[in-house]
Amino acid sequence: MEILEVDNLRKEFGTLVAVNNISLSVEKGQVWGLIGPNGAGKTTLLRMLATVLRPTSGSVRLLGFDLAKEYLKIRRHIGYLPDFFNLYNDLTLRECLEFFAKAYKVENKLIPQRVDEVLDYVELQSKRDDFIRHLSRGMVQRMGVGVLLVHDPDVFLLDEPASGLDPKARIQLRAVLKKLSSEGKTIIISSHILTELSGFCSHIALMNEGDVVLHGAVDEIQRKVFDSRKIRISVLDDCDKAVQLIEKFSNTKIETVRDNEIIVEISAGESELADLNSHLVSKGIKVFSFGEEKTDLEDLFMKISDSE
Amino acid sequence: MILNNPLIRRYRYSLMRPRQLWIYITIYIAVIALIVFINYTAYQYQEWFGNQIRFFKGLYYQFLILQVIVLCILGMLNSSSAIKDEVTGKSYDFFRMLPISAGKKAAGILVGKNLVVLLLGGVNFLLLIILGMLGRMNGVLLGRYFLAVISVAVLTNSVALLSSINPAKARKRNNIVLFIVLGFIFAPFVISSIGIAIRRINIFENVTEKFYTIELPVLILISLVALYFSCWAIKGILRRFTREDEPLFTRMGAYIFMVGFELVLFGLFYEYLKDGAQKTNYLYWLISLLTVLLIPIWSLRSFDRYLEHSGLIQSKSAGNKNLVSAFLRYSNLLPVLVLFAIWTAGTIVTALMTGQGLLYNLYYIVILFSFYLFLMLLLELYVVYKPVSDKIGLLLSFITIVYLFLPLILSVILDNKEVYLYSLLGFCARILSNKSAPGFLAQTGILLINIALCTIPIILVWKRYKHILAARQKM
Numbered sequence: 001m002e003i004l005e006v007d008n009l010r011k012e013f014g015t016l017v018a019v020n021n022i023s024l025s026v027e028k029g030q031v032w033g034l035i036g037p038n039g040a041g042k043t044t045l046l047r048m049l050a051t052v053l054r055p056t057s058g059s060v061r062l063l064g065f066d067l068a069k070e071y072l073k074i075r076r077h078i079g080y081l082p083d084f085f086n087l088y089n090d091l092t093l094r095e096c097l098e099f100f101a102k103a104y105k106v107e108n109k110l111i112p113q114r115v116d117e118v119l120d121y122v123e124l125q126s127k128r129d130d131f132i133r134h135l136s137r138g139m140v141q142r143m144g145v146g147v148l149l150v151h152d153p154d155v156f157l158l159d160e161p162a163s164g165l166d167p168k169a170r171i172q173l174r175a176v177l178k179k180l181s182s183e184g185k186t187i188i189i190s191s192h193i194l195t196e197l198s199g200f201c202s203h204i205a206l207m208n209e210g211d212v213v214l215h216g217a218v219d220e221i222q223r224k225v226f227d228s229r230k231i232r233i234s235v236l237d238d239c240d241k242a243v244q245l246i247e248k249f250s251n252t253k254i255e256t257v258r259d260n261e262i263i264v265e266i267s268a269g270e271s272e273l274a275d276l277n278s279h280l281v282s283k284g285i286k287v288f289s290f291g292e293e294k295t296d297l298e299d300l301f302m303k304i305s306d307s308e
Numbered sequence: 309m310i311l312n313n314p315l316i317r318r319y320r321y322s323l324m325r326p327r328q329l330w331i332y333i334t335i336y337i338a339v340i341a342l343i344v345f346i347n348y349t350a351y352q353y354q355e356w357f358g359n360q361i362r363f364f365k366g367l368y369y370q371f372l373i374l375q376v377i378v379l380c381i382l383g384m385l386n387s388s389s390a391i392k393d394e395v396t397g398k399s400y401d402f403f404r405m406l407p408i409s410a411g412k413k414a415a416g417i418l419v420g421k422n423l424v425v426l427l428l429g430g431v432n433f434l435l436l437i438i439l440g441m442l443g444r445m446n447g448v449l450l451g452r453y454f455l456a457v458i459s460v461a462v463l464t465n466s467v468a469l470l471s472s473i474n475p476a477k478a479r480k481r482n483n484i485v486l487f488i489v490l491g492f493i494f495a496p497f498v499i500s501s502i503g504i505a506i507r508r509i510n511i512f513e514n515v516t517e518k519f520y521t522i523e524l525p526v527l528i529l530i531s532l533v534a535l536y537f538s539c540w541a542i543k544g545i546l547r548r549f550t551r552e553d554e555p556l557f558t559r560m561g562a563y564i565f566m567v568g569f570e571l572v573l574f575g576l577f578y579e580y581l582k583d584g585a586q587k588t589n590y591l592y593w594l595i596s597l598l599t600v601l602l603i604p605i606w607s608l609r610s611f612d613r614y615l616e617h618s619g620l621i622q623s624k625s626a627g628n629k630n631l632v633s634a635f636l637r638y639s640n641l642l643p644v645l646v647l648f649a650i651w652t653a654g655t656i657v658t659a660l661m662t663g664q665g666l667l668y669n670l671y672y673i674v675i676l677f678s679f680y681l682f683l684m685l686l687l688e689l690y691v692v693y694k695p696v697s698d699k700i701g702l703l704l705s706f707i708t709i710v711y712l713f714l715p716l717i718l719s720v721i722l723d724n725k726e727v728y729l730y731s732l733l734g735f736c737a738r739i740l741s742n743k744s745a746p747g748f749l750a751q752t753g754i755l756l757i758n759i760a761l762c763t764i765p766i767i768l769v770w771k772r773y774k775h776i777l778a779a780r781q782k783m
Contacts, residue, residue: 075407086398
């Protein structure tokens with residue numbers, strides 16, 4: 001089910017074209033990573049989708065609503081976390097969540113329960129009656145996600161959510177985001193720190209100078225960008241024999257061999273991979289692990305950037 | 309219903325905490341106790357009031373002033389800080405994203421941010437009723453006072469909020485400039501009302517003023533005028549909350565505001581104009597001229613908007629000629645001309661009403677137009693050159709100051725009785741003064757100088773317009 005449809009979206013600031021006629025479509029449950037260097041147009045794109053920035057031209061339909069005309073309806077269904085934000089320092093966490101729940105028309109009787117659920121989700125239950133001004137940056141960032149969760153949006157728009165966080169806070173935030181993606185939420189998240197997005201993005205859009213250079217499912221793009229796949233094969237013993245057998249197999253190239261673990265680059269489809277596996281087993285090699293090595297987004301980004 | 313507003317809940321959380329509320333209440337009690345103590349001492353030992361009724365009446369007026377301070381001044385400060393707090397607190401994006409209507413946002417701030425003020429104001433109103441009754445004051449008069457205070461409070465608070473909704477500037481400075489500007493607009497109403505009030509305080513019940521031919525109690529008139537402009541301010545707030553990056557006024561909005569302002573001002577001046585007073589006629593002219601100078605600032609289209617629009621018209625336009633004329637129609641210069649035309653229509657009506665020679669007045673109008681045009685061209689220069697230089701505003705402000713004040717200074721230095729007329733301020737002062745009108749030659753000199761001065765910004769603005777159209781084609 002298509003949840004977001006962007007058609008020729010453009011934003012100009014004077015003579016600068018920040019977003020240049022972008023077209024995208026996002027389906028329910030997809031997690032999109034907007035990748036690109038600083039100034040690529042990621043924030044501008046997200047701010048337009050979040051209805052806080054008026055596009056110069058183009059159209060956006062989010063959940064069937066027209067962004068230009070029905071922005072109030074859209075706001076009820078999205079959760080936007082800006083890149084630089086703070087919450088109301090003069091409120092406690094509970095008060096802040098109650099305020100947002102009320103603003104987003106959560107039923108009055110459901111508000112206390114929702115506040116509890118959100119505080120548990122972002123692991124800030126113990127701080128519920130503390131003032132926001134007393135939270136660390138990482139906690140504020142998690143609380144920011146909590147504020148979005150309070151009205152259970154259909155689409156999350158997260159702009160560099162982990163920027164400025166220490167490694168521990170980053171890991172904690174990442175855990176929250178992973179949880180969201182595993183629950184089938186539709187998320188569009190921007191970052192220039194690629195490890196932040198690795199592992200839970202189903203799709204990526206690579207942006208540069210206002211353009212979407214490449215977009216699609218991560219697997220699909222991997223296949224497009226990398227001619228071959230990386231296969232990690234672990235054997236119990238007789239590693240050298242296994243290497244010899246693999247080398248004889250067509251379209252293969254051994255990348256590394258270490259501690260009975262062989263990384264092979266292979267330009268082949270699924271059936272050839274299955275053939276290789278059964279070939280090794282039939283020749284008496286005890287294979288206990290055989291799987292495709294997922295390419296890190298960082299590798300992907302670098303590869304795309306190089307080809308650009 | 310209004311208390312169901314989430315923003316009011318948010319402010320209730322932060323402002324009504326007992327530990328800070330008691331501080332406000334303590335200060336308030338201390339202030340009223342001090343007022344009562346001073347008055348009672350004066351009544352008891354100095355016999356200032358004569359009798360008890362006058363004592364309570366005296367207290368009533370002092371509490372009324374306190375009420376104005378609480379509702380108008382403290383309220384105004386609160387209302388003007390709401391958006392600034394959001395911007396500096398980095399929560400403004402969350403505020404903007406709230407899926408509540410602009411009206412609810414405005415009501416949420418105006419009521420929520422002023423919860424303490426309203427609480428104190430409510431208590432004060434009760435005290436005013438009691439003091440009014442003890443002072444045997446007319447119930448109708450008390451009602452009029454309440455209406456006047458409430459309507460002026462609505463006006464000051466809504467104008468304060470409106471002027472603060474400019475997140476780009478919220479970090480940099482307060483909105484003093486806008487307050488000064490608005491002060492200028494409303495000053496005639498306020499000052500004349502206060503003047504009448506001071507002169508006739510003992511017989512305030514009977515003070516009336518005419519609005520056109522309708523005779524109204526002056527307090528009702530003040531309330532109605534304040535409520536009229538409050539409606540405009542609230543309309544502006546709603547526009548700012550929905551279309552933040554657009555000018556405060558649409559073209560049509562600017563024209564309607566101008567016509568409305570003229571009609572209100574005309575209604576207030578009607579009785580005096582009918583008497584044929586020449587000075588009243590010119591006073592009317594100059595007050596409305598001030599509005600014509602200000603409205604273009606509030607409906608100013610930016611350089612970015614010019615670029616955007618020229619892209620749009622280029623995609624539609626067939627020839628270059630159409631393109632230029634479409635661009636000129638979109639530019640800030642068109643409303644400048646239309647607004648001046650509206651002003652001129654009003655001035656012709658008043659000139660005819662006062663029975664002054666139309667031709668004689670037309671020459672004044674032409675000269676005032678030349679002053680006006682030069683100032684508006686400077687404003688347009690600011691719009692088109694701002695992307696080129698950040699400091700253009702400083703340079704143009706300097707030129708404006710020189711333009712307005714140098715002739716006044718030269719007139720003193722050279723001991724010349726005519727040079728000051730080359731300043732708009734000097735010219736206005738002259739036509740308002742009891743002196744004879746400036747001679748034809750002097751007026752023609754002013755006109756020629758202004759035409760000469762206008763040619764430079766016209767050339768520069770034209771060059772930039774052409775640059776915009778060319779830049780757009782390259783994008």
